Amino acid sequence: MRAVLLISAREIRESMRSRWFLLAAGAFLVLSLALSWLGLAGAERSGLAGFDRTSASLLNLVLLFVPLITLALGGLGIAGELEDGSLALVLAQPVTRAEVFAGKYLGLLASVSMAVLAGFGVTGVVVGLSTGGSATTFLALVALTLLLSAATLSLGTFLSVAMRSRARVVGAAFTSWLFLVYVSDLGTIGLTVARDLSPGKVFALAILNPVQSARVLGTLALSDRLDVLGPVGIFGLDRFGETGLVALLVSLLLATALVPLLAGYSLFRHEVIQ
């Protein structure tokens, strides 16, 4: 356990030193601040509650941004160290492979969480000072972001182990990101139109994608109005009820966090550096 913590701490320090990570965290902070400011400016005109409006904008930012950083960071984690040889050095220490793998994942998750929390924290203070409002919604969004980070970071880690070289991992990570964020959306819409799918099938297609699950969860936290929720969300609500739907989506996200991680670990144990 001590080894896991040590490796995690090392990972966090590495992240802090990495310009890429700082850049990503800074970009997230700036974008979320900009969105809050715009949301508040709009709220004054239209008289809408600032918090939910900002949260809605933040949700979209999170859904685009979190998969992007986590896939890239997770992807570069093991493959990068494998290429520059530092992984061999770590493995030469008296630690098990499981400890190294877990430590790297947890360390990266902690770094990403800190970046996200920093972004959200500043935004929350700014918005909270200006308006006050539904803090639960905001906290739900933070929790959702952490959950999504865990899921997509796990995907990134799996890619890292499977691809084993920086160049290939970057390619795979960006392809996966594009798929999660755009292609699966477009595919679902296209199939729905072309094959006149029933709402149940659209729902099943949508939740295949963890980003979509997170989107439905996030929308649910923001508003239960039917027009905001859309047909997929309505179907889920009708079929599973609110608690059931939340439980289903959360467990899907947890599964996305666990399954690639375990698959990655089994590869890591047997194949990476004999």
Add this chain to the structure above:
Amino acid sequence: MNRRVLVAVPLVLAAIAGAVVFFPSGGAGPEPIVYGRDACAHCRMVISQPGFGGEVRDLSGKISTFDDVGCLLISLAATGRETPEAWVEDFDGKTTFAPLLQATLVRGALDTPMGHGIVAFADAGKAAAFAAEKKAKVVKLEDLLVELKSGSFAVAQAKPFTQLEAERGKDIFERECSSCHGARGAGDGPAAAFLDPKPRDFTKKTFKFRTTESGKPPLTEDVLATLERGLPGSAMPSFAFLSLEDRRKAGAYVFKLSGLLGKPEPPAFPDPGTPPSTTTAGLERGKALYSSQGCVACHGETGRGDGMSAATLKDNAGQPVRPRDFTTGIFRGGAESRDVYYRIFAGIDGTPMPSFAESVTEEDERWALVSYVKSLVSATPAPLPSNPILAGRMVAEKYGCGGCHVLDDGKGGEVGPAYALVGKKLQPEWIRTFLHDPRATGKIYPWRIHRMPGLKLSEPEIDAMVAYVGTVGKFKASANTNPDATSFPEAKLAVGKNVFVLRCAQCHALGSIVKTPLASQQGPDLANVAGRLDYAWMKGWILDPKSFDPKSKMTVPGITPDEADAVRMFVWKMSMEEQTKPATGSLGGAP
């Protein structure tokens, strides 16, 4: 390793997605309707009342919900999908479903969400009891579907027209009705001057064909019935080619013009029920009533409309009117016994035909008179005379052709082309095809506001009109041959192409070759030329259009006979090619 992953992961994802998409939709039977949220697939309204609606599951497993059994049936008849599964809500159990085929349907003046007046019961006994209580009838599904297939759904109790419908009906009225009834509905459209009987002046609020008491405005469904059936034997065609929604909009606009919109409807004339069967004794009594009630005075002894005072009759606008000739079997307000009953006992307002409701009060006497009037219809209609001019005039009078077209005597409206011109320029075969279904051809003259109505001429009447138009146009039968387009010399076609591009394409479209000409006033799409126009006539027309039609806007100054010949060949050949192309774009026959 990484290659395996690269292939395996996307493959697995694609397989899961494919399984989801093609997974046979599970579940049989209806799904519960969520009231206040699910919408009717036919009328698009949110379903709020349990007990009236239903569901259809199509072959792909998709469920459509309906708020009214009537909406469900209309949708079933219209889509014609093969054996979809359908359920209707049990009116007794409210939210429980019964398979449509096993349900008992009750129809009558029932207050259902969309006013179709049909409810369903799972239990036949309860249905019968309900029908008896509400004075409604148990009806068969097949009968309802047949009624729907024939394009009409006589709504048991039509909902009153709404302001919104009236607003949306303005465009339809101006397009379909204003040529005769005028833009303000005052019966003063451009065709009105030549019509007999005259088109109705809606601003006078007098309506002929009603199921309300004499002197009262019509019911919503009376107007809808006239729009759907037309007035046979007059220039008012059936508008059944419009959707029921569009007919409602047009009718609503008529009510608006009459100032009747939003006014409470008068009580309906007592429903006469189903006509009893005709008996010899009944006919005898009817004949006696026909004389004693004074029908003879106008309609004549034999019902030919030649009674003593027939020639002196005038309507409320001071126009002479003729009493109906019963022998023709044509009844303006419908030829069913019930229709004739309403005409006699609700009267025909605005004409000398009064209501006989006061003078004949016994129900069986009334039906006796109706059956006698119907017995005057001669079994075989008189054949049209052999003289093409006389025969054509008869047909033209019957359908009011002269309202829009100038006839052989030089009189008539200018809403459509004059017969003298049409008879020269068009091929008889094309006219024949056109008259079979005037709406199928699409709009030929882009500048004309109105369109030829969908008249339903009989086969002999079409023959008579083709002969008539040909005779009026002094058509030379020998000239009516399609040229052999393969023999057109290439050099001439090349000249023709140049002339077309430089002179004709300014105003004329040519199928997919010239889709939108520059000029604001456009001529007809020349893709319609081959098979429609007379080839010989074309040359003369191109050289001097004004000699055929002084009002034509077409002008081609300085064109030589050789050029005219060449461009005629080019246009003919191109339009032949355009016509053999699959119907897309401008040739699609957009209305």
